[in-house]
Amino acid sequence: MSITLLYQSTDLTAASIVRCGLLRSFSAAQVNDCKFDSFESTTNSPSQIYVLINPTESDRRVFSTLAKQGRKIIIFGTLEAQFASEVGLEVEPLDA
Numbered sequence: 001m002s003i004t005l006l007y008q009s010t011d012l013t014a015a016s017i018v019r020c021g022l023l024r025s026f027s028a029a030q031v032n033d034c035k036f037d038s039f040e041s042t043t044n045s046p047s048q049i050y051v052l053i054n055p056t057e058s059d060r061r062v063f064s065t066l067a068k069q070g071r072k073i074i075i076f077g078t079l080e081a082q083f084a085s086e087v088g089l090e091v092e093p094l095d096a
Helices: 010-023 058-067 082-087
Strands: 003-007 029-033 051-053 072-076
Touching: 003 010, 003 072, 010 029, 010 051, 058 072, 058 082
Parallel strands: 003 029, 003 051, 051 072
Antiparallel strands: none
16 A cells, blocks of 8 residues: 655645654555645556645646545645535634
């Protein structure tokens, strides 16, 4: 089993934190890092699990492709309301 962590260049800190958390349960060989802008989701994507950090509207294509392939998808961070609605999620503001 392998896990791919997808993130924006602006989310390096968050990606590092999530990666460290994953490495508590999985080996380094099982956890792959990739930025959204360099990821190509082909039908032969090697990972079974994808962790998306702060996916944007432009990353919806990646999400849709992975979902159609039956991959497990975990989303951390913010999600734009339109994107959330289309993937069947509700976005609620956090109380401070």
